[in-house]
Amino acid sequence: MDELELLKKDWKRQEEVLPRLSYQEIYQMILKKSSSIVRWIFIISIIEFLLWASLDIIFRATGVHDEVEINNMETFSLIASFLSYGILIYFIVRFYLNYKKIQSTDSTKVLMENIIRTRRTVKHYIWVNISLFSILMIGTMVYLVFFTDEFQKSAVEEQPPLWLIITTTVFMTIVFAGMIALFYRLVYGILTRRLKRNYKELEKLEV
Amino acid sequence: MNKELEHSFVTNLEQNQNIVHKVCRIYTSDPDSHNDLFQEITIQLWKAYPKFRGDAKFSTWMYRVALNTAITLYRRSKRSLKTTDIDVINFKIKAEDYDDEVEQQLKLMYAAVKQLNDIEKALVFLYLEDKSYKEIAETMGISEVNARVKMNRVKTKLKKILNP
Numbered sequence: 018m019d020e021l022e023l024l025k026k027d028w029k030r031q032e033e034v035l036p037r038l039s040y041q042e043i044y045q046m047i048l049k050k051s052s053s054i055v056r057w058i059f060i061i062s063i064i065e066f067l068l069w070a071s072l073d074i075i076f077r078a079t080g081v082h083d084e085v086e087i088n089n090m091e092t093f094s095l096i097a098s099f100l101s102y103g104i105l106i107y108f109i110v111r112f113y114l115n116y117k118k119i120q121s122t123d124s125t126k127v128l129m130e131n132i133i134r135t136r137r138t139v140k141h142y143i144w145v146n147i148s149l150f151s152i153l154m155i156g157t158m159v160y161l162v163f164f165t166d167e168f169q170k171s172a173v174e175e176q177p178p179l180w181l182i183i184t185t186t187v188f189m190t191i192v193f194a195g196m197i198a199l200f201y202r203l204v205y206g207i208l209t210r211r212l213k214r215n216y217k218e219l220e221k222l223e224v
Numbered sequence: 225m226n227k228e229l230e231h232s233f234v235t236n237l238e239q240n241q242n243i244v245h246k247v248c249r250i251y252t253s254d255p256d257s258h259n260d261l262f263q264e265i266t267i268q269l270w271k272a273y274p275k276f277r278g279d280a281k282f283s284t285w286m287y288r289v290a291l292n293t294a295i296t297l298y299r300r301s302k303r304s305l306k307t308t309d310i311d312v313i314n315f316k317i318k319a320e321d322y323d324d325e326v327e328q329q330l331k332l333m334y335a336a337v338k339q340l341n342d343i344e345k346a347l348v349f350l351y352l353e354d355k356s357y358k359e360i361a362e363t364m365g366i367s368e369v370n371a372r373v374k375m376n377r378v379k380t381k382l383k384k385i386l387n388p
Contacts, residue, residue, distance in 0.1 A: 020329060020333055020382070020383075021333075021351070021382065023326070023333070024352065027330050028246075028353075032242055035246065038241055039238070043234050043237050044230070044234050047230065047234070047266060047267065049263060049267060050267075051267045051297075052299060053298065054297055055297055120272070120275075121269075121272050121288075121289045121292045121293060122275065122285070122288060122289060122292075123288075123292075124288070124363060124365025125295055125343075125363065125364045127365050129296055215295055215296065215341070215342050215343055218341055218343040218344075219365070
């Protein structure tokens with residue numbers, strides 16, 4: 018293409034008019050903090066981990082946990098805590114290992130893959146948590162209805178119909194999980210929109 | 225030790241800063257964004273510098289980190305997105321003032337390159353820098369055949385932009 022050759026020649030000529038920074042100016046630059054997407058992904062991921070990890074503490078602080086104790090559900094709650102912290106540790110280790118792999122000296126494609134993989138780890142963590150939360154919510158409701166005195170004790174006419182309890186629980190769980198998923202998609206989408214578009218563009222080359 | 229590393233890095237970058245400026249020129253359109261991107265590339269280069277072993281030329285090593293930063297790591301501000309359009313228009317207006325046909329053609333070419341997507345810009349940049357397809361392929365992480373195919377597509381796309 019003639020035009021591109023023409024551009025190539027001019028490109029070399031243009032070097033003379035490029036800005037020039039002094040030693041001092043460049044030195045000042047290395048003292049500043051990066052604002053790269055990887056840094057943002059790191060910060061947001063850590064916040065996500067902290068948020069989910071602190072749910073247990075929030076439950077204890079707000080008294081939800083007391084109710085659990087009243088209803089003889091300590092073992093149940095202990096298993097749930099154990100499970101969720103186990104999951105947290107597993108995902109943090111995986112996240113850290115993936116994060117370490119992100120190198121700006123890799124090829125563009127490998128770099129993109131590593132960033133996407135790191136972010137995907139956090140995404141999986143969120144989904145495991147939403148699932149676990151849903152199971153716990155429904156499980157707790159089933160337990161309260163069928164295996165504790167509180168529900169059985171009350172007079173028959175005071176009891177809300179069983180189908181209503183089940184429907185409400187399922188509905189609430191879906192709404193809650195849906196809201197988290199939506200919020201998550203938004204944050205994730207904004208952060209990685211350009212990255213994904215560019216990755217697709219690169220992938221398109223591979224026949 | 226750290227001071228020594230800092231000194232050798234800044235000296236190296238100062239000597240080779242043209243490469244970074246050229247990447248900034250391809251990917252940004254106003255001085256503010258140019259400086260912004262330059263800053264981020266410098267940080268990324270500095271972060272990666274301890275692993276730079278000197279078995280490759282400093283400049284060769286820079287291409288990869290600089291392009292990776294521009295394409296993947298850099299978070300563009302909304303401001304710079306808007307000015308891209310303005311800049312292209314400015315190019316066209318100025319281009320019309322030129323009598324010289326070549327000069328005009330060049331202005332239009334630069335404006336056309338600005339309209340390419342991030343990956344295409346990288347390919348054009350490496351092509352303008354006289355890199356072989358092997359080097360282009362290695363930098364991007366694709367096969368040499370694909371680099372050629374894609375470069376041909378970019379040329380066709382540029383032609384289309386220039387002669388709609």
